[in-house]
Structure formats: structure tokens, C-alpha cells
Amino acid sequence: MLTLAVAGAGAWAWGAFKVKRSPQPAPVAANPVAVPDLASARQILTGYFEATEDEGRIRCLHDSRRVGALWLDYHHRRNKPVPLLVRLDQGRLARLGDKTVAMFQTELDPGGSRPIALIWDDGRFGIDWESSVVYGSMDWIEWVETKPASTQLLRVYLSRSRVDGLSVAEREAGWSEVVAEHPDGLQPLPVRIPPGVLFPVDFHGRQRVPAAAELRFSRSNAELVKFLHEGWSR
Template identity: 25%
Template sequence: MSEPEGQDLFAMLGDDVKLINTDSKKPLEVEESILAGSLFDDSEHPNQQKQWSPKVLCLLSLLILLIGGAGMSSLVYGLWVVKPDEEPQKIIPIEARSMSKEEIELVRSKEAILELRKVVAGYLQASSVEAKLAFVRHPERVQPFMEDWYQSRAHSMKVAELESMTTMVPKTIFGKSFWKIELPSDGLFKKQLWVESLEDGSFKVDWETDVFYNPWNWDRFLAEKPTVPVSLRVYASWNDLYVYQHRDDEKYQSFRLENKDSDQLVTAYMERDKKGCRDMLALMQSNAKNPADLRDEMGLPFLLTLHFDESPEGKKNLVIDKLESPSWLIFD
């Protein structure tokens, strides 16, 4: 019996190739481990495509023609185009340049100013109490005041676009950070806002100082002379008038009070031994051109608790019970 033609063909490849089936009627199969190991030269660079010798290429071409098997064709094609696994290229990350403290502060400052502008714009554009509450300090405490101001007293809620902030001055008051902001105004006085900068980076507008909120109208307060304590925002300055039950200038300190929305002035008295009285005098002296003479100094903003005290003669003098705040701002 003559040898199959396929056996002579594979004999030319050498002893490494083993015949799995010598029946010429069936496709010849080559042991997978042999193809994987003998047809590539491991001495070459792993990233370089392996080159087969002309002898091997010729034999493989003849094998495809003789056998014509689709499986064999696919196998040889795969051996021709497949490259061994390439070593992945190492990506060396570029080290980011560290920002200086000054650069970090500059970026944070720019971000803060943008957020501040966003809050002020939202506050000015709000057209309802509910919408405005999202931008104000102490929303739970001031909500009933806002409802009283806009609904019961029928003050109009002016809606405006933020065109610019003409002045921005950072202030620290009793350890809290604020921005004093002035906005353009068509009137005699520029609109002024106090905006608190919170520890979480957010900002809140002080609504009470914006509208100059007081629970009593000043003229009504002076006319009705309530004997129950009332907290009011006023301007206070030094005074030297002592009358009726408050004639003793060694026991009492006299102050002149006025209101932003009224021309009426009134004298009020406070006991000198109270801390609030000493604090008010100290602030007046620190802001005075001549600390030794406070007679002609402008009034400073204070939040005071006041009531009228009636003398045996039926005369009512205004009494300062307590210094609530050395400004119109309320602190927690």
C-alpha cells in the first residue's frame, strides 16, 4: 500500500510535527502544541511580528491547496496574522504641579465671589416670602417678621436684577465673617446688604438690616409709650440731659436716640453700672474724632430693648433695659 501524499508533505517539516490522521480523505490535523511552539522563534523581540521561512510558507500553501479544508485555512490564516501578546505599554502619569497657598486662596476667593453674587442675585429676584427665606439668615426666626412686614404692614417686596456690586468689604464681627455690600441705587442713599459667610462656604443675607425691621413703628412707639420692653433698631449718641426720675447723672447715663425713618428724637436713660452702658460708651469713644468730647458725634447703630418708665408725677421717660447688639445685626 502506498503512503498517503500528506505524510510525505509533513515529513519535510521534521520530527516536531506529528500526524494525527493519515487518511487522505479527511483533513490532516497538526498537534496544537507543536504549532504554538515551533513556528515562532522565541529569541526575537516579543513586540516584533514573527517571520516564517520561505520553505514553511511554501509547504503551508501547498497544504491548503491539497486539502482545501475550511478549518485548516482558518488555522493557517490565524497563524499568519496573530501576534503574540504584546507587553502593555507602561503609562507614566505626569505629576501635577502643586498649587501654592496663594494660588489656592485666589481660586477659593474667585469661587466664593461667584457664589456670593449668586446668593445676592437670588435674594433680590425673590418675589415671595417663601422664595426669599432660602437666602436669609435665621429663616425660622425671621419668617413671622417677614410675613408681618410684607403682609400685615403691606410693604412692597421690590424685585430687582443684580447689575453690579459697587462695594464689597469683608468684616469680622464677634468672630463671625460678613460682607458689607453696596448696590447701585437711584435714590439719595445706596442700598446696603450685610451677608454672612458661613463655615460651610455658603452665604446668607441679613434681611432685618436690609429693610430696617422693627416690631413697632418709631412714631407710634413714641406716641403710645409702651411700658413693656420692646427691641428696636436705633441710632444712639451721647447726651447730657437729665430730667424727672432720672436726674441723677452719677447713677444714669443719658443717650439721644433716633430712627432712620423718622425725624423724632428722644432721650433715653441707662444705669451706668450695667455692662451694656459701659459697652455703648466704649464704642462711641472708639469711633469718635475726639473721645474726650462726644457731644457732636453722630449716632451709632444699636439694637436696644426699651420701655417707658412712669414717674410719680406721671412723666414717662424712656429707659434702656438691655444692649441686645452693638450693631443692627443679631448674633447667635
């Protein structure tokens, strides 16, 4: 499997990727196969923003068969138009787990400065759309304001709770608490972790961790249902 009050749109999203620079390329073989390069990634990215039809844009996405339905939900049902691409930097290649990614800093209108990653898979680059828009099954602001009891998948930043909102009895029973933030704003939100829910995050040396998680509200308190993975990429 390949992240939402934050200082600077360009700064927050780079934290959604755990990357390291790619090694030097090996010598070209006698019969070379397709290899990832920035030119092909740039072509996919610009093609996405220049496309005029939904199908053309969805074809530019990584894991498009799965993500296509999410894309339609986000841009049509939630009425979030695709922004204009104003500027695109030179980009760089990096590693995301066992995948090669091309990372670009973009200037969008609306949206401002926004990093976007493309994942190399099955001989082609595809836009890591879910992380680029910090996709969740509900918009963060709507989720916080409506406090649904139903479980929602959300991409957030998680950090240690600096204020103990739990009672002594709750802590003795095995409850814990973290804080969730989202680039869409609002105040950091305390999230309670029930006993028995696995939370394998080590905050040592890290102020906050981008993560995908299933969350819900219980008696007006945000609660972790399931921790899915670190980072906003699947």
C-alpha cells in the same frame, strides 16, 4: 451673634457694620472646599429680589429658620412690600467679627440707595436681612407715637446726650441718659438708663454707635431695659 434723622441712606447703614477688609486668600488646596466669593453672594441677592414666593425669598436669608417669622411679620402684617432692585454695585468682601461678609450698595425702588450685607455661614451666603431693614419688633415711628410700656427690641443709633434731662437727684441715684436716632426719621429721642442697667458703650472718638437694645416707655420717658449688642447684625 452676628442697626434708624440721618444724612443719606447710603451713609447711615454702613455704620451698622464693624468691618475690616478680608486678608489675601490662601493658595488653593489640592482638595478645595467651598469658599466665599462675590459671584455667589450676588446670585443670592439678585435671587432674593427676583423671587415671587415668600419661601424663595426666606431661603436667601441668613439664619432663615429664626428670621423667617420676622420677615413675614414685617412684609405682611406690617404691609411693607419688598422693593425692586434697580441697581447693584460690584460689591466687596469684608469681615464682621469672625465671619466673612459680602457688602453691596444697592439702588432700591422704593428705598433709594441702601447697603446690604450677606453673611457667609455653613458654606453659603445669606442676606443679613435684619440690619438691611433696621428691623425692630415695632416700627420706630409707631413706637415713638404710641409710647408703649411693653419692652420692644429696636435697632437705633446711640450718642451722648448733649442736654441734661435728668435731675440732680436722679444723677446722684445712678441714672444716666443717651440719645437714640433711627433712619425712619423724627427727632432724636432722649433715652434714660436706670441704675444697674449695663451700658458698655464707649463713645470716645465716635459720634454715634449703631446698636440693638430693648427699650420701653415709662411715664412718657424712653427707657433702656437691656443693651443687647453694638451693630445691627446679630
